[in-house]
Amino acid sequence: PVGIMRIMAAILTCMCFSLAGAAGANSSSYWAWCMFTWCFCFFFTFLIVILEFTTVNSKVPFAWDDFTTAFAMLASLMCLIVSIIYPTFFTCKTCHRAIGASMVSWVCFATYAGEVVLTRLYPRGETSGFLSTLPGIMKMLETFIACLIFVSLDQGQYTGNSGLQWCVAVYSLCFIFSIIIILLTLAQLTSYLPISFDMVVIVYNILAAVMYTTAMVIWPLYSFSKNKQRPPNCGHFCPWDKLVVVTFMTIFNFIVYTLDAVYSIRLVFCIMNR
Known part of the structure; x- marks a missing residue:
């Protein structure tokens, strides 16, 4: 289930910044923050999926489960803030792509929050690291x-x-x-x-x-x-x-x-x- 949620999160964040980019750029720093959030979450989620699929994650020099749990918490918080900021300032009644990006962003937040719940409710038996x-x-x-x-x-x-x-x-x-x-x-x-x-x-x-x-x-x-x-x-x-x-x-x-x-x-x- 955690792997499925990560794949879904990677797809959804890609949809978010694609729809927001297609809706048009904005000079506001808040627009840049929204785009950064979706790109940041997509990149690290995709990287986590690739590393776990190739089992390279077992060779990293830090606590992998601690890192992935902390990233899921951070991503859920970032997506929550962006899901509030973007529709507040960059959507209108006729902005269909912007509305779509806002809706998908809320689904992203729910996906990352679900990953946090799964990893916290069903731990793998390892000692929690600092970030979690x-x-x-x-x-x-x-x-x-x-x-x-x-x-x-x-x-x-x-x-x-x-x-x-x-x-x-x-x-x-x-x-x-x-x-x-x-x-x-x-x-x-x-x-x-x-x-x-x-x-x-x-x-x-x-x-x-x-x-x-x-x-x-x-x-x-x-x-x-x-x-x-x-x-x-x-x-x-x-x-x-x-x-x-x-x-x-x-x-x-x-x-x-x-x-x-x-x-x-x-x-x-x-x-x-x-």
């Missing part, structure tokens, strides 16, 4: 929310303002270090570090939560200093709306980093020391 545990899921969520922030940012929004530039630096630094942590754990290289990797993660989570606290205060303070209310000529989706999206995504990521810090401290000092 709660800390790993939170790390993927942190990077995913950061990607949504980057998609919503326009260069003119923070150019020339040191406060907003600090916020962008916070988003970028935390994103980079989260990716590094994911790659180190996925490649099982944490044991080669000269210091305790768990302590490094705890310190990083605390610093990231503090940095996001500053961004959560500074971003709305400076970005809405000129226009505190939505301009009347804003249109369907204007730069002011993107500022609101970045504000809410900053709050969400602050919450995730705080929960990650609390859980990592509890895991190391309360559970492992028993």
Whole structure:
């Protein structure tokens, strides 16, 4: 059943970006994010199917089941967001291809969610890796929310303002270090570090939560200093709306980093020391 769902997901994601491309390109960063999501999911799903069909997956230098389960979780989350964004901004009553892409995208989300349910309900008896545990899921969520922030940012929004530039630096630094942590754990290289990797993660989570606290205060303070209310000529989706999206995504990521810090401290000092 899992293999059938992966083949279906590869076909459906291919249909999504084909229909969206046929419906016409758009200069919006959200359109680019939707196309990237479908292409990204198609490529890695197709790669997973090929590697498992040729049994090459047994020779990879990382936990394969951990990787595929984590990818299914990430793909289901990405498809869910895209299934909301694309029909909201890029469909109309006469846009048949765009409507088709939106409908197929929802089916993609259901397919990936079904794969997650199957892999979590019927595990193969192996020890769960980092990415399929709660800390790993939170790390993927942190990077995913950061990607949504980057998609919503326009260069003119923070150019020339040191406060907003600090916020962008916070988003970028935390994103980079989260990716590094994911790659180190996925490649099982944490044991080669000269210091305790768990302590490094705890310190990083605390610093990231503090940095996001500053961004959560500074971003709305400076970005809405000129226009505190939505301009009347804003249109369907204007730069002011993107500022609101970045504000809410900053709050969400602050919450995730705080929960990650609390859980990592509890895991190391309360559970492992028993």
